Amino acid sequence: MARSARVHGDSSDAVEAALVDAERVGFRFAMFGRTSAILVFTITALWGYYFPTNIMVAAFTAAVALIGLASLLAAGTRYERKARFAIFALDTVIISALLAFAPLSSGDVIPQNLVFLTSRVHNYYVIIAAALFTLSPRLVLWTGAWSVAGHAAATVWIMSGMDTVLSYADLPPAPSRAVYFQTILDPSFLGTATRFQEGLIIGIVAIVGALAVRRARRVVRAHARAEEGRRRAHDLFGRYVPAPVVQQLLDEGYLDPQTREATLLFADIEGFTRLAEDMPAEKLVSVLNDFFSAVSALIDQNGGVVLNYIGDAIITSFNAPLPREDYAARAIRASRAILTMVEERQFEGVQIKLRIGIATGQVAAGSVGSGERQTYTLYGDAVNLSQRLEALNKETETRCLICGNTVRKAESLRPHLVSLGIRSIRSRQGDIEVFKHDNEHG
Secondary structure, three states, X not given: OHHHHHHHHHHHHHHHXXXXXXXXXXXXXXXXXXXXXXXXXXXXXXXXXXXXXXXXHHHHHHHHXXXXXXXXXXXXXXXXXXXXXXXXXXXXXXXXXXXXXXXXXXXXXXXXXXXXXXXXXXXXXXXXXXXXXXXXXHHXXXXXXXXXXXXXXXXXXXXXXXXXXXXXXHOOOXXXXXXXXXXXXXXXXXXXXXXXXXXXXXXXXXXXXXXXXHHHHHXXXXXXXXXXXXXXXXXXXXXXXXXXXXXXXXXXXXXXOEEEEEEEEEEEEOOHHHHHHOOOHHHHHHHHHHHHHHHHHHHHHOOOEEEEEEOOEEEEEEOOOOOOOOHHHHXXXXXXXXXXXXXXXXXXXXXXXXXXXXXXXXXXXXXXXXXXXXXXXXEOHHHHHHHHHXXXXXXXXXXXXXXXXHHHOOHHHHHHEEEEEEEXXXXXXXXXXXXXXXXXXX
């Protein structure tokens, strides 16, 4: 459990690091977009207002644009997150100030409450939309909260400067057309209920946006963890494990620690030391790669999984980690196919002789190691027995020895096997019956 938690922690750290990087990229994108939009407004202000008001408005908006770019200087520092929250808070404060203080005309004084008839309130939605690019639910909620608070503060400030405040509540029941227009077009009309609805909608939009970002982060985490699990499975079982097998291992949770009965096939190249001495290292690697590729393909065809390559040896398992019916028979058929293959072909021009041991029993299976150095391993008497049987081939002058327990679980293949009687196994208590293929000598 501790190992599983540690591996999961390593994966989570990588995912969180990717999300932090995505937040940084999103914030940069939002700031460049914000700056571009404000600069466009700066240009339009030059002919949207009379001189010298247009110059002052353009200078102010240009300064606001540059402040956004300045916040990018905090990237990679301990002030990075604070800078993000600060710039979005600043934007909402500026919008609120425009609502409360910016005059509607450079000419005669126009009641400030009529600002709510313009599109200035919509700027809050633009800021919230920009916050979505940061992929930070907290920042979206933060921006929404400042927007709601700023909108409310601007409304209260405008109300405090009004001698009379009219709202929909001042309309009589079933008002006539003339009375309705007279009330809502009055310079003292504020429509407090509508202002409340605006603030409520701004808050709801921020909450929905934050939930959408949170959902997106979950999807990213799930995808990243799936990719990390797939990478780890490939690392555990090597590049010869087919993608469908890897996906099945991940989907069904077969990489988790488990105990089950399995059949182990251990194959070792005969005379490898002499072979290695007489061959350049590059040539030897090519031979082994060609050999392991061919053997792995036959193992896969028979439903086994390659667990590890140990020098010139290969250890494979049937029924662990993937459950297989007739796993003992599958292992026996795989051994016959492998022996036939090595007799009929060469590997990079080199003829190879092979010895195989097959044993069946209870095994404990799971990935072990630390950090990024993980390997999937089986523990149990069957693992050791398969290796002992492979070595026993030297004495019996055979190519493949199979323990009696494996043969009993593969009765359909018994006619094709020959018993060599009861044998004692080195470094193991108790004798066992061993079998060989019927087409072998010895």
